[in-house]
Amino acid sequence: MVAKTLEEILQAEHPTYIGGGTDIMPLLKNHVRDDQDLVFVSEVPELQGMEHKDGYLYLGAGERLYDISVSPLVKEGWPAIAQAAGATASPQIRNIATIGGNIMQDRRCIYFNQSRYWRSGLPLCFKTGGEVCLQIPNSPVCRAIYYSDVATALLLYEAEAECMENGQRSWIPVQELIARHSQANGLACKEHLPVLVIRFRVPEAPKGEKSGFYKYAMRATIDFPLINFALRCGGDRPARIIAGAVAPEPVVLEETAKLLENGQSTEEEIIATCEAELKKLAKPIKEACISPGLKRDLYRQLSALLPLRENKG
């Protein structure tokens, strides 16, 4: 169903909400998901719009990643979000993928994102309705990683999401939304979270704060991140660093962020702390084409964002 109003959406019984559809399409084709009640939501008016109002940036969940990436408003005031949107996937996917769909994307794993043929003869895992994790055999939960780039940027700015659940609308921190989504997403998709994301609001950054986003992938485009970082510093609120694509949710690097604040730590010290902190917080699994040792080498790439520390003009 292509919904034109919020009311229409409420009528669906066990809906799967589709923005651009680019995340779920390969999953349906591979038969890892068998959603029957597809509700296309990106044309509903409440899910549109990008505006700066009352001290917040409001982003409709149906806004396309391409539009967010080129918006002067977003680039100026919340650069990490524009950069993350512009670094996601490929140009063709960004043209129709929505920010809501991107945040609510499926967690990924080399045992899950495969055709029915590939998966035949292997036991079902947590995410496909079974009772085991094929990555880490004695793990009690799914270990698939959450790869959203935009999520890392939204968490950097402590964004909130307005969600509709059971007919009720309310604001919750994006961090909490992702935590709930990630947990539900680690179970068979029949259990997917019946939450419709309507829009996001992101508080203004204080004067003088610098922020940015960095994604590492092996190729220039299309690839999911192997790691991503978002960083803010300066201004009068605490520095903050988020890392993504290393765990089932983005992680907050609190110890490393503290070093940014004191203005005295060297780049080597910050990177060393980052490495140590990520070694504790990351939950690595086997990914294609990268060894665990090289994945850990990626922790040092936070250095790409450290030039933001300099106070220039």
Next chain:
Amino acid sequence: MSETRNFESVNKEVPRLESWKKASGQAVYTDDIRVPNMVYAALVRSPYSRAKVLSIDVSEAEKVPGYLGCLLPEEVPQDYFNCSGNPPSPLLMKDETVLTLEPKVLGDRIACVAAETEEAAREAADRVKVEYEQLTPYLEIKQAMDEKADPLQPHIAPDNIIQRREVSQGDRAVGEAESDIILEDHFVTPPMQHATIELTSCVCDFSDGKHLTVYSTSQTVFQERRIMAEILGLKETDVRFSKPMVGGGFGARQQIHAQHVAALMSKKLGRPVNLSYTREEDLYSVVRHGSDVDLRIGVSKDGKLKLFDTTFRLNGGPFTTHTPTVVAAAARKLQYNVPNYFFEGLSVYTDHIIGGAFRGYGNSQLTFGREILLDRLADKLGMDPVEFRLMNHVQVGECFPCASIPVSSNGIEECARRCRAIQAEIDAKEPLVDNEDIRQAWGISFSCHGSGPSNKDGLSGAVVMLNDDATVQLLVGSADIGQGSETMESQIAAECLGIPLSHVKITAADTLTTPYNTGTFGSSQTFICGNSVVKACEDLKQKVLAQLKAIYPDCEVEEKDRRYHIHGSEELDLSFEEATAKIMFDLKGGVMIGAGTYKAAACPNPFAVCFVKAEYHKKLNAIRLLDIIQVVDVGTPINRMTVAGQIEGGIAQGVGYALYERMEINPRSKRTMSSDLLHYRIPQMDDMPKTHVDMVDSYDPYGPHGAKSVGELTTVPVAPAIVNAVRHASGQELNSLPLCDKFIILPSRRKEEE
């Protein structure tokens, strides 16, 4: 050695003749073909690398709406065949069957189902319940060669060694004694997949069970016709392979894929069948052989090579296909003079994804280790790496080690000089950086190849039919798979006959109407087919001359510079068009058909030099490619645009091979991780470094208008040149690919140039 020639049609930049069709979406590729009453088939494949089938249950599949039927292993011909699109050879063992109850590789064909739509066929295939008993697969060469290993093809090899090839000259002890420095290492290159953008596909019509028509993504229509005729018990005249537009091959289509299954399904249902692979199936269908190579090179202190000693092992997969011929081809591609040369090649059966033909055909794997070791030797000797190679290079008139035909043209020195010049321009604009963050360095490699298969199997025929308006129809068997052979062959004909290119209309690669051609592999089409086109055109000209003599019996008739001079009772100076008009419509006229055949009597070697500039990020353990230069000697470039495109495309494949391409099998699950194009990564536009290509003036006496080949040559030197650059930049010795195992790869992401 070069010759200045005044060419009219060749040595020019010519867009491919079919360019408009391709640019407008009108070009018809196999899966674009719609035949009336056509149905779709999908294969039921083994998800295990090695197993036994205990039972097959199609009852759930039968319930899928649109389901039409199935083919089970007991219903198809049981004889072994070899699928490779090469002429028959004792090296090409027959060990593959149409369907199997004993899958030996991931993706092995168990059964086939058909339905009215492709979606229904795939749904039905997924619902066929196959019960397997899993067996331990041998994925690595070592495992398969272990003395306790089961023989995978007992009727061919009790020890899983399909074939051993030994090629040598000289004496090992002498080589060792005369070497002041001997370096050795163990080199490993991964299986690489062709990743043609078009998916393997066929449409087979065997509805009457007597006459078979196949449209498929084929490089070798005549070999495939022969193999299919044998499998189905038909005469070759009852089998027609007609090649539509093909979206790339690189060797993946130098073999039969599933045309036999599709044909048998077509016969069973009495309807034409489309059987097209998914990208996943395509990735598992065939790879460049992974190699395991021990290599020793010895050199005297004045820089002369004294010893080259290698054990060259290829991971063949469970079917012979091309493996022994790939090994044989690798044995004779050393372009340096070495008096003591020892090549021991082993073709090994494993349960890994089937190794088949891939651009380079053995040359890529051996050149990899050799160029790296030569680089290390140059360092040890304190010699410039280019000079070291040039001083040992085979010259015109000399033979490669263990080869019997001398080199007939050689522009390698020119190539090296030109690379140096381009390198100097690059370094002048951006001098090499070496600071606390980054070190940049250059690395080089030489390469060679052959023109046509190096065993001189190449054979081609051509027919030129003259129309009354002096346009010609050119019939050749060569398969254009995107490399532009149809355009080049038309250019060659136009050049021979002295007519505009637009007056040549080519029909190719249809076994019903075009003459035999060995196939598009071994970089053959310009040299082998091109020479047959030259002969056909010469034949046509002779016949034109003879017919004119019949028309003017009391005159002298001669052809000079493509004009016809008649002296005697009439004085005429005729163009080709005028001569044609006379011949067709005179009382003593005739139908002019020129025919030619060329069997490879030579295999002239093209040469290439490749320079790579790379940088190493010391704090990140990361590498980035900045510039790649490649200059080639391909004799006369028939189409300069095509040649440049082959160099650029070959470089891109070499970049992928060096950086991140590998069919990766996860040891725990024994599944491949490379099941789609997100996990099997090939370079994108913004991943490519700055590329600089050129071709030197050269001419080979054996080639059509002096041409040699280019197709495979250009990808061979790239990976070793990249590794040599990275070893200099990083200070680490490297002996394996892909480099993403050792370094973080940074996409090139070039900045705006001036």
Next chain:
Amino acid sequence: MEEKQYHITIQLNGEPRAFTVGEQETLLHVLREKAGLTGAKKGCDLGECGACTVIMDGRAVNSCCVFAVSADGKRVETIEGIGTEEHPHPLQQAFIDAGAIQCGFCTPGMIMAAKALLDRNPHPTKEEVRQAMSGNLCRCTGYEKIEQAIGMAAEVVARYAQGKGEQA
């Protein structure tokens, strides 16, 4: 397995076309199987190669990842609609002239992605070209001549935009 069916109308190459589509049917499938337009190619069917690129409401999209139902009411341009042999689109001519076409399988997707870029930004920098085109894989050309062709076409497009007509 009975999929819900929907009736959609697409403005396809300038003409309204009506189709009946399944809920999960892709735009690529509609184009190739129902509209008779096989220019858009299936290279992977998962949005990873760009061979199926068409332009929808002015944006380059992977038609294999577009639900046909969400294309209802939208403008879709395919390779078949952008030029004729007598009047090729500048991109088609440039691809031909620059030798940017080898096997040709990626060509329709490349041209449509490039057209979407030039329609939006007639003066792209080389970096912008590479960023816009990296979602389209090519295995034959190494991308060099494709990049050149887009630059050549951009110049022609810019001349048209400035009203300088067909001659340089």
